Amino acid sequence: MSRTLSSAGRMVDILHRMDGALSRLSFARVRVSHVIATRSRPEPLREALASSIAELPPDGEIIVVDGDPERSAEAVVQAARAAGGDRTIHYMESPPGLPTQRNRGIDAARGELVVFTDDDCILRPGLFAALEKAFADPTVVGATGRVVEPSDGRIGSDGESRLRWLVVGGGRQGTMTSFGFRRPIVDVQEARDVQYMPGALMSARREVAADVRFDERLSGYALGEDDDFSYRLSRCGRIRYLPEAVVDHLALGTRTMDRRVQDRLVVINRTYLYRKNFGGTLRGRVGFMALIGVIFAHRILNREWQGVRGLIDGLREVRGSHPVDRPSGVSP
Numbered sequence: 585m586s587r588t589l590s591s592a593g594r595m596v597d598i599l600h601r602m603d604g605a606l607s608r609l610s611f612a613r614v615r616v617s618h619v620i621a622t623r624s625r626p627e628p629l630r631e632a633l634a635s636s637i638a639e640l641p642p643d644g645e646i647i648v649v650d651g652d653p654e655r656s657a658e659a660v661v662q663a664a665r666a667a668g669g670d671r672t673i674h675y676m677e678s679p680p681g682l683p684t685q686r687n688r689g690i691d692a693a694r695g696e697l698v699v700f701t702d703d704d705c706i707l708r709p710g711l712f713a714a715l716e717k718a719f720a721d722p723t724v725v726g727a728t729g730r731v732v733e734p735s736d737g738r739i740g741s742d743g744e745s746r747l748r749w750l751v752v753g754g755g756r757q758g759t760m761t762s763f764g765f766r767r768p769i770v771d772v773q774e775a776r777d778v779q780y781m782p783g784a785l786m787s788a789r790r791e792v793a794a795d796v797r798f799d800e801r802l803s804g805y806a807l808g809e810d811d812d813f814s815y816r817l818s819r820c821g822r823i824r825y826l827p828e829a830v831v832d833h834l835a836l837g838t839r840t841m842d843r844r845v846q847d848r849l850v851v852i853n854r855t856y857l858y859r860k861n862f863g864g865t866l867r868g869r870v871g872f873m874a875l876i877g878v879i880f881a882h883r884i885l886n887r888e889w890q891g892v893r894g895l896i897d898g899l900r901e902v903r904g905s906h907p908v909d910r911p912s913g914v915s916p
Contacts, residue, residue, distance in 0.1 A: 614695065614696040614697045614716055614719055615641075615643050615644060615645075615694070615695035615696055615697065616640065616641055616644035616645070616695045616697050616699060616712055616715075616716070617644070617645050617646075617647060617689075617692075617693035617694060617695035617697065617698050617699070617790065618636050618640060618644060618645070618646045618647065618699045618701070618712075619647045619649065619686060619689030619690070619693065619698055619699065619700050620632060620633070620636070620646065620647070620648050620649070620700075620701060620702070620703050621649045621651065621678075621682055621685035621686055621689065621700075621702070621703065622648060622649070622650055622651065622652070622657045622703035623650070623651035623652045623680055623685075623703075624652045624654070624656050625656075625703050625704065625836065626656050626657060626659070626660045628703050628704040628834060628836060629648070629657055629660050629703040630660050630663070630664070631706060632701065632702075632703050632704065632705055632706065632707075633646065633648070633660065633661070633664040633668075633673070634664070634667075635705075635706045635707040636701075636707055637664065637667070637668040637671050637673075638707075638709075639707050639709060639710075639711055639712050640671065640712060641712055641716075642670075644672070644695065644712070645672040645673070645674065645693075645694060645695060646664075646671065646672065646673045646674065647674045647676065647689050647692050647693060648660075648661050648673065648674065648675050648676065649676045649678045649685040649686070649688050649689050649692075650675065650676065650677055650678065651678050651679065651680035651681065651684075651685050652680070653680075655677065657675065657703075658675055661673055661675040662675075674692065676688055676689070676692060681800065681802075681803050681806055682783070682798070682802075682805075682806045682809055683798035683799055683800045683801075683802050683803075683806055683809045683813075684798075684800050686700055686798045686809075686813075687797055687798050687800065690790065690793050690794050690797065691794070693790050695790060696719075696789065696790055696791075697715065697716065697719055697787060697788075697789060697790065698787065698788055698789075698790045698793050699712070699715060699785075699786070699787040700783070700785075700786040700787065701784060701785055701786075701831055702783065702784045702833060702837075704833065704834040704835070704836045704837075705784050705785070705831045705832065705833050705834075706831065706832040707831055708830040708831065708832065710828060710829070711729065711829045711830065711831065714727075714729065714826045714828045714829040715727050715729075715787050715826070715829055718824045718826055719787075719789065721822075723821055723822050724821060724822045724823070724824055725788060725789050725792045725817055725818075725820050725821030725822065725823065726781060726786070726787060726788045726789075726792075726814060726817045726818070726821070726822075726823035726824070727781075727787045727823065727824045727825075727826055727829070728778065728781035728782065728785050728786055728787065728814075728823065728824075728825055728826070728829070729785050729825065729826045729827065729828070729829025729830055729831070730772055730785075730827055730829070730830045730831075731782045731784045731785050731830075731831055731833050732830060732831070732832050732833065733832075733833045733834075733835045734834070734835070755767050757769045757770055757771065757776065757778075758776055758777070758778030758779065758780070758825055759778065759779045759780075760779045760780055760811070760815055760862075761871060762862060762865065762867055762868045762871060763858055763862060763867075763868045763869070763870075763871035763872035763875060764811070764854060764857050764858035764861060764862045764868075764872065765854075765871075765872075765875055766780055766811065769825060772827055773827045774827065775824065775825060775826055775827060776824075776825050777822050777823065777824060777825075778818070778823050778824070778825045779814070779815055779818040779823065780810070780811050780814045780815055780818070780823075781810060781813075781814040781817075781823060782810060783809065783810030784831055784833040784835075785829065785831045785833075786810060786813070786814060788817055792817065792820050792821070793817070795820075796813060796816050796817050796820065797813075798812075798813050799812050799813070801856075802853060802856075805837065805841065805845075805846070805849055806853075807846070807849045807850065807853045807854075808853040808854060808856075808857050811857065812857050812860070812861065815861055816861070842890070843888055843890040843891045843894060844890040844891065844893050844894035844897070845894060846891070846894065847879075847883065847888075847890075847891040847892075847893075847894030847895045847898065848894040848895070848897040848898040848901070849894075849898070850879065850894070850895065850898065851876065851894075851895055851897075851898025851899055851901075851902060852898045852901055852902055854872075854876075855872075855898075855902040856902075858872050876895070876899075879895065880892065880895055883895065
């Protein structure tokens, strides 16, 4: 009998300790700063803010960084403040350009966790809770999730396809190749460590993000700035992919941008980032040029002749450029 009582006592003690540990974890949650960079898209921003207000923890803050000289986002923010009750929503002006605007957001943030989404993203329920849970692990410096985009009907346009994964040589999903291209996440329902985060959904510990920062030499549309920032962040600790953290992304930038301009930047920016982050090994150079060849074939297959011209423009511009310098005139 005494032995049974002793065992029961130990079990009660264990339960008390577990309860105490859970209580401490609940008080150890991080404060969130949600940064939205925007430029001249007030209507999508209105919906993005509404979804953030609905999901943001009570002590969180939203920082809207407006790159429009006409301050088109200011009235949207004022209306969101009125509708958001006691939500903290900041408005900031900034020179245009995603890297510059996101760096301004990092500098203004007061939360321990900085979350970046685009102004045409709708947050699904549970996103912030999933991110906070991941950051309870002190080894985690960044986290992302699933970005759902509408299909444009083009051949090979599905970023989660196994074909695209095979084209870059297979390997561990969610990592970067030796030539600076993403290995797609095909098994999207499995959590994993990754080396990149899509720009539509990135998060990082603020103090680490403040050290890494976005590369402001990537001007204009700044294609690839998300890969550059997150890959360098992954050198500082773990980045987690969380299937339960989901945003719906309209992808208005890529869908409305001139194809020739966009594909010129594919070559210019990818060349710059490859040289900056991955060095110049023979294997990497061969892989990089092979992927550019695949992109050419993709544009031809889809009869995107303006895209083909853009790729040729980009190759002409990067030829002979210094390994770490950006070619001139890269803004769209």
